[in-house]
Amino acid sequence: MAELSETTNVDSPIKTPDQSPNGIVRRVVHRGVDVFVIDYTKTTTAAERMAALEETADFVRAYDGKANSVSDVRGVPADFAFARRSYQLGKELFTPKSLRSAITGISGIKKSLFQAYCLFSRANMRAFDTMDEALDYVVRPLDD
Numbered sequence: 001m002a003e004l005s006e007t008t009n010v011d012s013p014i015k016t017p018d019q020s021p022n023g024i025v026r027r028v029v030h031r032g033v034d035v036f037v038i039d040y041t042k043t044t045t046a047a048e049r050m051a052a053l054e055e056t057a058d059f060v061r062a063y064d065g066k067a068n069s070v071s072d073v074r075g076v077p078a079d080f081a082f083a084r085r086s087y088q089l090g091k092e093l094f095t096p097k098s099l100r101s102a103i104t105g106i107s108g109i110k111k112s113l114f115q116a117y118c119l120f121s122r123a124n125m126r127a128f129d130t131m132d133e134a135l136d137y138v139v140r141p142l143d144d
Contacts, residue, residue: 033139074105090121102134
């Protein structure tokens with residue numbers, strides 16, 4: 001897996017904090033390109049997941065412009081309330097502010113929820129098995 005902690009770049013052209021207040025969203029540089037990594041893997045309850053989602057939304061709202069992002073939901077259980085709120089935020093906030101986005105940890109029922117999210121929010125998001133694959137995808141030139 002990519003060593004994200006070693007790729008943080010304080011000299012980034014993105015003028016925003018390097019991470020959200022509780023560290024759910026971190027800015028990293030992968031192959032010279034800025035990426036926001038959203039880490040839900042440390043959430044253990046539905047309430048923690050919802051709080052992390054709202055923290056992500058606040059971070060995205062404060063960011064001026066569009067960005068690449070990777071969401072990590074490996075080991076996170078499917079949560080229908082989280083999915084509903086994600087659909088809403090995806091449509092009104094996340095999709096309009098995305099250049100390229102990816103997600104890791106999608107299988108089982110989460111795959112169906114992810115497909116519904118993409119359909120409802122019109123997100124052009126791709127699922128990958130590993131963080132390295134997801135990071136490599138989001139930093140590719142947009143015309144690829």
